[in-house]
Amino acid sequence: MRDPRHWDEQYLLNLPVGEFDWLEVKGRRGLDLTLDGVRQKDVRANLSKAISVFANSGGGIIVFGLSNPVTQWQVDDGGIELVIKKPSTREWLEDIIPTLVEVPLTSFNVYAIQWSSESSQIGPGRAIFVIRVPDSEQAPHQAIDKRYYARVGGKSRPIGHRLVADIFGRRRYPQIDVEFTIESSTYIEQDIVDIPLLTQPPKERRKIELIIFARNVGRIYAQYVNCFIYLPTSLVPETELRLQDARIEEIDGKSYFVWYRDNTRRDVVKYESFGPTQYGPSWFDPILPTLAHIWKWELPEDFDELDLRSDAKIFWEVYADNAPKTTGSVMIRDIEFVSRE
Numbered sequence: 092m093r094d095p096r097h098w099d100e101q102y103l104l105n106l107p108v109g110e111f112d113w114l115e116v117k118g119r120r121g122l123d124l125t126l127d128g129v130r131q132k133d134v135r136a137n138l139s140k141a142i143s144v145f146a147n148s149g150g151g152i153i154v155f156g157l158s159n160p161v162t163q164w165q166v167d168d169g170g171i172e173l174v175i176k177k178p179s180t181r182e183w184l185e186d187i188i189p190t191l192v193e194v195p196l197t198s199f200n201v202y203a204i205q206w207s208s209e210s211s212q213i214g215p216g217r218a219i220f221v222i223r224v225p226d227s228e229q230a231p232h233q234a235i236d237k238r239y240y241a242r243v244g245g246k247s248r249p250i251g252h253r254l255v256a257d258i259f260g261r262r263r264y265p266q267i268d269v270e271f272t273i274e275s276s277t278y279i280e281q282d283i284v285d286i287p288l289l290t291q292p293p294k295e296r297r298k299i300e301l302i303i304f305a306r307n308v309g310r311i312y313a314q315y316v317n318c319f320i321y322l323p324t325s326l327v328p329e330t331e332l333r334l335q336d337a338r339i340e341e342i343d344g345k346s347y348f349v350w351y352r353d354n355t356r357r358d359v360v361k362y363e364s365f366g367p368t369q370y371g372p373s374w375f376d377p378i379l380p381t382l383a384h385i386w387k388w389e390l391p392e393d394f395d396e397l398d399l400r401s402d403a404k405i406f407w408e409v410y411a412d413n414a415p416k417t418t419g420s421v422m423i424r425d426i427e428f429v430s431r432e
Contacts, residue, residue, distance in 0.1 A: 095152060095200065095223045100207055103157065103219055104164045110245030113151040115141055118167040122155040122220065124175045136235060139191035140247060143234040145224035146196060147250075147258055148242040156219035169214030173203065180220065188222070192232035199224050228310065231258040264414030265378070266309030267316055269407045271421055272302045273390070276431040299390040301326070301426075305354065305409065306383040313378040313411045316354040320388070321347040321406035323423075328391050342406060354384045 093102060106114065120129050121137060138153075145151035158167035176183035181203045189195040203218040213219060231239050238249045239258075260266070276298050303320065307313050321340065324332060327348040331337060338349040356376045361369035378384050401423055408418045 095202055095221050098202065098204060098221060100166075100204055100211055100213060100219070103154065103204060103221075104166075104212075106154075106164055108160050108162065108164065112148065112242045112245060113145075114154070115144070115151065115247070116154045116157050116164070118158050119156055119171055122175070122180075123171045125172050135187065135191060138188070139234040140236070140238075140240050142188060142196060142199075142222075142224055143192050143232045143238075143240040144242050144247045146192065146227040146232045147230045147239060148226075150226040151224055151242065153222040153224065154219065155222075156213075156217075166212035166219065169212070170217035170219050173205070173216050173218055179203075180218070184220065184222065192234060194229045194232055196224070196227065196232065197229065198227065228262065230261065231255050260414065261309055263311070264309065265307050265311045265313035265316075265380075265411045266414070267313060267318075267378070267409045267411045267417060268306050268308045269318065269320075269409060269419060270304040270306055270383075271405065271426045272304075272429055273299065273426050274302055274429045274431060275299045297392065299392070299394050301388040301390055301405075303352075303386045303388065304383040305378065305386070307378040307380050310380055312380060313354070315375055315412055316378060316384065317410040318352050318386075319408045320350045320352070322350055322388070323403045323405070324348050325401075325403065326388075326390055326394070326405075326423075328389075345403075347406065350388065352386045354378055 106116075117137075120126055122134055123129060124131055124134060141153050145153070156167055156170045157164045171180065173180055181201050184201045188199055188201070189197065200223040202221040202223070204213070204221060205218045206213045206215060233239050239255050240247050241250045241254060241258075242248075243250075277295055278298060279295055301322075303318075305316055305318055321342065324339070324346045332339075332348065340347050340349055354376050355373040357370040357373045359368055360371045376384065403423050404420045405423065405426075406418070406420045408416055410416055
């Protein structure tokens with residue numbers, strides 16, 4: 092999407108039609124106080140709600156001056172007056188927007204898109220007003236009706252205590268989300284015994300791995316991350332299930348193997364062609380915002396596309412620094428399958 096500062100009338104009229112998490116469109120009566128029956132109290136209340144929504148929900152754009160479309164947006168009655176309040180509508184908006192939510196909004200932009208050609212639907216002395224509200228580092232923001240709002244399914248909704256607390260947590264804790272892919276690849280297995288007549292020809296083998304990404308989707312870096320992955324026992328080799336310390340738990344009447352991982356690394360201090368590789372002590376590798384720590388789990392060799400179509404789930408729970416525990420699940424059939432053969 093183009094940055095709103097580069098929008099023009101044609102771009103506005105070709106915005107996608109529908110309800111989106113990032114866009115809210117209102118007609119002329121949503122802002123223009125020069126019209127009969129449009130009250131400043133109502134304008135401020137509705138604008139306050141819209142600002143709370145986007146500041147709490149990852150950011151978004153509010154457009155004033157377009158009418159409800161059938162197939163394409165149209166300018167509503169020539170647009171909105173450039174001077175609703177002196178010195179101008181744009182400056183008036185810039186003055187009142189910070190005061191419409193608590194905590195006051197410190198980052199936003201207001202753009203006035205005016206008449207540009209003889210074919211323009213925007214009338215003289217009028218404009219379409221575009222307000223860009225970024226995701227706020229001071230969230231959550233309370234509207235003037237003493238409620239908190241967020242964007243849910245393309246609609247603005249008041250939110251309850253739990254979601255408000257979660258938004259507060261964005262500012263204090265790392266947020267770790269767990270993502271999965273399944274990768275299939277082939278490799279050549281070399282026989283390390285290099286003795287004439289005993290050496291076997293190279294074999295091509297198939298390897299299937301579950302790739303697990305612990306991604307930091309918050310604003311605070313994560314220093315210590317502990318993750319428990321609950322795998323259906325059908326995805327676990329028999330050799331792992333027979334281990335003395337194997338942890339098996341039952342969820343919804345099905346057996347799951349519990350696999351633990353953290354964000355530690357160990358540096359190689361000595362490598363030999365023949366003999367064990369020597370490692371140094373483990374150390375925690377912080378996960379910076381937007382980045383991920385990766386783990387890999389090798390699936391059984393008999394894993395096939397039938398497993399990808401099953402109703403089985405993988406569950407996970409994550410502990411990151413002093414953040415509350417987060418949990419989630421994904422159906423195996425919904426995991427992206429990547430073939431690198």
